[in-house]
Structures are given as structure tokens and as C-alpha cells.
Amino acid sequence: MEDKGFQKVWELVKKLRGPQGCPWDKEQNHYTLLPYLIEEVYEVANAVEKGDVEDLKEELGDLLFMVFSYISIAEEKNLFRLKEVIDVVMRKMVARHPHVFGGKKLKTSQDVVNHWHKIKDEERKKKKKSIMDNIPRNISALIRAKLVQERASRVGFDWKSAQDAFLKVKEEIKEIEQLLYKSQSQEKLQEEIGDLLFAVVNVIRLLNIDPEITLRETIEKFIQRFKYIESKITEQNKSLHEVTLDEMESLWKESKRI
Numbered sequence: 222m223e224d225k226g227f228q229k230v231w232e233l234v235k236k237l238r239g240p241q242g243c244p245w246d247k248e249q250n251h252y253t254l255l256p257y258l259i260e261e262v263y264e265v266a267n268a269v270e271k272g273d274v275e276d277l278k279e280e281l282g283d284l285l286f287m288v289f290s291y292i293s294i295a296e297e298k299n300l301f302r303l304k305e306v307i308d309v310v311m312r313k314m315v316a317r318h319p320h321v322f323g324g325k326k327l328k329t330s331q332d333v334v335n336h337w338h339k340i341k342d343e344e345r346k347k348k349k350k351s352i353m354d355n356i357p358r359n360i361s362a363l364i365r366a367k368l369v370q371e372r373a374s375r376v377g378f379d380w381k382s383a384q385d386a387f388l389k390v391k392e393e394i395k396e397i398e399q400l401l402y403k404s405q406s407q408e409k410l411q412e413e414i415g416d417l418l419f420a421v422v423n424v425i426r427l428l429n430i431d432p433e434i435t436l437r438e439t440i441e442k443f444i445q446r447f448k449y450i451e452s453k454i455t456e457q458n459k460s461l462h463e464v465t466l467d468e469m470e471s472l473w474k475e476s477k478r479i
Contacts, residue, residue, distance in 0.1 A: 231303070234289045238297070251294055258287050259359055270437070316340065338375055352376065363432045366422040383427035390424055393417040449476035 237246040261284045268277035295301050317340050319325035320333065327333050345352060352372045356365060373379060380386040397413050425432045450472040454464055461469075 230285060231289055231293075234286065234293045238290075238293055246290075249290070249294070251291060254287065254290060254294075255359070258291070261287050342375065361433055362418075363422060363436060366419055367426050367432055370423055370426055380423060380427060383424050386420065386423040386427055389420045390417065393420050446473060446476040449479070 237243045238249075239247075261280065265277065265280045265284055268280045292301075292303050292306055296303065315322045317337055320327040320336075325336070327336055342352060345354065352375070353369065356368050356372070358365070370379070380389070393413065393416050397410070397417060400410050400413060422432045425435060450469055451461065453472050453475075454461060454469075
């Protein structure tokens with residue numbers, strides 16, 4: 222652990238927010254920095270998905286800087302200090318790993334996950350909180366849906382199988398199909414489509430597939446195939462507006478074969 226390196230980053234943050242620091246940095250608070258924090262997390266995820274080590278190194282540095290900025294602001298407002306943040310995470314991680322730091326016997330990774338959730342649920346119970354509390358609102362709706370469903374599942378409120386959950390998907394599709402041919406409000410249609418998306422996430426989750434990663438991969442696949450269409454049309458010295466849908470569909474099928 223390069224403590225001196227961390228110290229340098231900490232001093233950099235303090236200098237930027239100090240009297241002779243950057244006007245922009247000094248104006249920021251926990252709320253105004255939130256969009257940048259979320260952006261940095263997604264950029265780290267993007268670097269991991271690409272397998273780009275250099276990019277990952279850079280993005281983790283940006284995220285570290287953001288974390289230190291949050292702690293620095295908290296210190297300025299006398300909310301908490303860096304040492305307290307470190308103490309809290311140390312106590313929490315030691316308590317949640319009794320199989321490493323205590324005598325608890327957990328043989329498999331699934332045993333560890335189950336015990337982890339049990340500890341977290343007990344902590345929430347002591348604080349008189351709902352198991353649905355503390356699920357971030359600013360994350361992807363797909364991730365949030367999965368987290369909500371997982372928490373409900375931990376207390377037995379779940380489908381028995383992915384096959385059973387899929388029946389709900391078919392039911393939601395039928396309801397939407399009926400609404401499409403009726404004079405229904407946009408709000409009602411939106412509600413039913415939301416139910417469909419939630420039901421689909423249930424099926425994906427029960428198949429042990431991550432919905433966020435699955436959709437991200439599908440989006441990337443679509444982008445690559447569409448770029449193929451663009452490149453082929455460019456080779457013909459045409460623009461996308463000059464070709465027909467049938468021509469684009471033909472190139473789309475060609476990209477799938479490739």
C-alpha cells in the first residue's frame with residue numbers, strides 16, 4: 222500500500238479546495254458533485270468491460286479523487302473525518318467476514334453471500350429499517366429492479382422458477398397488446414410497459430443472468446452492426462438518408478452473418 226501516494230492525492234484535494242485553490246472546486250458540495258461521481262463509476266465499469274488496463278488505471282484514479290473530494294467536503298462541514306470513514310469500513314468488513322477473521326465456517330462462495338445478506342438484514346432490523354431501504358435511486362433502473370427483487374427473494378417473496386416468472390411476462394405482454402388496440406391513456410400504457418420490464422428482469426435474475434450487463438452487451442452489439450451499415454453505405458458514396466429501409470435491413474442481416 223503506497224500510503225505516501227494516498228497522502229499526495231489527499232493533499233491535492235485539500236489544495237484545490239483551499240483559499241488559493243480552484244474556484245470551481247471550492248464551489249462544489251456533495252450534491253453538485255453527484256453527477257460526476259456517478260459518471261466516474263460508469264467509466265470504471267466501461268474500462269472493465271473493454272478490458273483496457275490503462276483506461277481502468279486512469280478511471281480508478283479519477284474515482285479515488287472523487288471519493289477524497291467527498292470526504293474533504295465532509296471534514297470542512299465537521300460531518301466526519303477521513304479516519305472515521307476508514308474505521309467504519311474496517312469494522313464493517315471484519316464483521317461481515319467472520320469466516321476470515323473469526324471462527325465461522327463458510328465453505329462456498331454462495332455460503333458467504335447468504336451469510337453476508339443475513340448480516341446486512343440483521344443490521345437493518347436493529348436500525349428499524351425496511352429491507353428496501355438504502356437501495357440507490359440514481360443507479361440504472363435495471364440494476365435497481367434486480368436489487369429490489371433480490372431483497373424480496375431473501376424473505377421468500379419470489380417466483381419458484383424462471384419458468385413461472387416467464388408466465389408473468391406473457392401475461393404482461395397480453396395486457397399491453399390489448400391496450401394498443403384500445404383508446405387507453407398514455408399513463409396506463411406506460412404503467413403496463415413498466416410492469417413488463419420488471420417481469421422480464423425477474424426472469425433474467427432467476428436464470429442467474431445479470432440484466433444490466435446483458436442489455437449493455439446487446440446495445441454494443443446493435444452499435445457494431447449499425448456501424449457496419451454506415452460503413453457499407455459510405456463505401457457506396459451515399460448517406461443514410463439516401464438508402465431505403467430494405468437496403469439497411471439487408472446490410473443488417475449481412476452484419477449478423479459476419
